[in-house]
Amino acid sequence: MPGISIDCVIFGFHDNQLKVLLLKIAGINEYGLPAGFIYKDEHIDTSAKRILNERTGLHDIFLQQFYIFGDPHRCDDNITKNVFENTNINAPKSNWLLQRFLTIGYYALVDFAAVNATPDYFSETCEWHDIHNLPVLAMDHSDIIQKALFTLRTHLRYEPVGFNLLPSKFTMPELQSLYETILDEKLDRRNFQRKMLSYGILKRLKELRKGVAHKAPYLYSFDLRKYHKALNEGFQSAW
């Protein structure tokens, strides 16, 4: 479909850092988000999943649209124009890729270790970058990442986050560390535990984490039935 693209903000969690997957654009010293277009008969969610799969090799990933970016000047710094020039593709000025297009932002939370990062036709590399140390980004991609991060932080308040970002078994301090990394702030240990348990999405396992000093912490896993119910309905309101 002309006039509209999809940009994916793909978050991974590694070494207590929040990472985002970026492409180095061919021929210029700027980076961009994994992006693509919508086939004529394709649901937009399917397009987003296809783009994510092409860049990461992953299937069945939780992916959520979060905003549509519709500033008429967002394409003034046009990646496609640069790429066309650098790769000697002759496109007429009327080509819609050289005109304004809207973009739909999707965000995904993925298992950092499972990603097989693959550049696309327009890019030289596809790599993880620390959210606190991003390179120069093309067009409005910096705004798109900030909006995705803001949305993710908001979602932490009313829907479950963490599946895909954590191993299948984790300790409460590991879960807290994930939340602290996303929120970029320290949380109170007891409040965090009380609140997380109140959501009813965790199963406490009979195993303890082995090989740690002092008291061995309990292991937890997500109760996926309740987790997905909460994803669809939100956590029960606090009213």
Add this chain to the structure above:
Amino acid sequence: MPGISIDCVIFGFHDNQLKVLLLKIAGINEYGLPAGFIYKDEHIDTSAKRILNERTGLHDIFLQQFYIFGDPHRCDDNITKNVFENTNINAPKSNWLLQRFLTIGYYALVDFAAVNATPDYFSETCEWHDIHNLPVLAMDHSDIIQKALFTLRTHLRYEPVGFNLLPSKFTMPELQSLYETILDEKLDRRNFQRKMLSYGILKRLKELRKGVAHKAPYLYSFDLRKYHKALNEGFQSAW
């Protein structure tokens, strides 16, 4: 811009009912949301404000995009096709209005009494309908309204809602009644008051509500500086 439209879910509050503004489509017995398209050089937020203004006469209204609807079959039941046939407009089949288009959903909360409801070129009437008693809706407009309502209920949990829906001075029971109507459930009076006050967006006025039996309740108004700060940043997290 071809291939993309905007639909506005305009909520009003009247007699403790949540209402939505709908257009009766010309020539068929179905209703639709106030809708329109995006001019070539127009920001999508500006398009939405223009559409809202054309249908209600209102300016400076809080309007929020909440979702983009991108099912390839959402236009199979094409309003435009019906209207073209009923108004004897001859459009070639290749006209983009007869093809698939995506739609961006915006929702607005408006002062019911201030609206001057005005039909558009494609419709016979423009009227308020109770959210619990909607007529037959065209295309996916029923889904769009349900998604807007779900979003509004979610937003009640983490950002301020109520300005534009209430008079400038209101009592705590009136504010609670608005929340109960939106959520479609009864809330605990003391919890509600404690929680609302904790957000710091209300000013208690020195006046009391006059002419009521028993103890006269305090009047409140929104502290608009804090209200808009909370709209941009969300309420402080409960973590």
